[in-house]
Amino acid sequence: MLINQFLLLGAVLFCIGVYGVLARRNAVLVLMSIEIILNAVNLNFIAFALRNNNIDGQVFALYIIAVAAAEVGVGLAIVLLIYRNRRSIALEDLSAMKG
């Protein structure tokens, strides 16, 4: 296996996640696209851990999984609060700080 096949797969997933963050209207869908980005980064870390025969890449990937779990918990709590206050989580309706 080439290392490039895993790195290119990670790059494609990263860019699909970036498109999702920029183009989705629902806040929960934006959080899902962030999860795709984090998984692409994990794939990179573990591919390099295999290439350099160093376990540090896998340890870092585990830490990223833990931080992603914490981030999704707090992010969804914030989305829930916004929904309670404004009855909508469409990003176009959340423009109170705009110009």
Place this chain on the structure above:
Amino acid sequence: MYAALVAQNVFFGIIAAVMIGGALRVVTTKNVVHAALWLVVVLAGAAGQFILLSAEFVATTQVLVYVGAIVVLFLFGTMLTRSRHGTDEDLTLRQWPLAAFVSILLLGIMAYVLIDAFSDDKLPDESALLVDNTAAISDAIFKPYLIPFWALSFVLLAALVGAIVLARRD
């Protein structure tokens, strides 16, 4: 020996195609619950790739934490923030062509850099690796990377308490 290499590449191709198709469905589907289920496809595919890269502990952790907890969190969040009219509304912003252009440009730059830097480097053969990954991971976590591990437990505690405080009704 050669058959194992062919099998690895075939499985990589299948899992990569499924992952990319699932990720595209996450960012284009019109139903939020369907997007969460396609996300499960992407996350399970990532766990399969980790097993191909002989990282079995991370693959198991990925299935347990991501598929088992985070997707359930997403589904609960979707349930509690439903809009009035169900799936009628459009879930993509008006400026999505600009987002597509940005992401394709980013992909082009990254692909060029990756092919230029790692053009034909092969991954090492399985037999030359650390044979007991879980023991090596625990040695790494509890010796050189102990302080990030403690910091991470504080992060998880703060996230847990914070999410409960934010979301309670009073």
